[in-house]
Amino acid sequence: MSYCDYCKALPVDNHHRIYHDFHYGFPIEDDNELFGRLILEINQAGLSWDIILKKQQAFREAYSGFSIEEVALYTETDRERLLANPGIIRNRLKINAAIHNAGVILELKKEHGTFKSWIEHHHPKKKEEWVKIFKKTFKFTGGEIVNEFLMSTGYLPGAHVESCSIFREHIQQTGLVY
Known part of the structure; x- marks a missing residue:
């Protein structure tokens, strides 16, 4: 089905x-929403999408409304806050990836203006090509995460x-x- x-x-x-x-x-036109979708897709790895959809609002609140600029500045205190938050997936690797990826997106925005423009710069590509680009650029972005992120957007x-x-x-x- x-x-x-x-x-x-x-x-x-x-x-x-x-x-x-x-x-x-x-x-998705808004960069912060694109980033939010990436966070959700990364956190879905190994879990059901149902869990992520149920926790979607908690993720938004925990990650400063998916503000790329704010998440990129998260400190160790923020990491510990996220690890203690029962409303989200408390996985250190996924949390670290979100913070790292926010910093990467800020760098991409310097060259391309927006995260969306960076994606558009590479579009269209086949899934395999996208996976190589994402794995080279971001953390915690395997084949299924990249596929779902790009299909969902x-x-x-x-x-x-x-x-x-x-x-x-x-x-x-x-x-x-x-």
């Missing part, structure tokens, strides 16, 4: 249905199946050809 079929059977107020219908596969196809009611809207907004 595809994620689309799974979500179609859920009530409209279910967190999976809301994510699928309004967020999954659609472009409209840079790789596959977020929706053709029979999905959201499919046409997705194609229109992303320009992806399946």
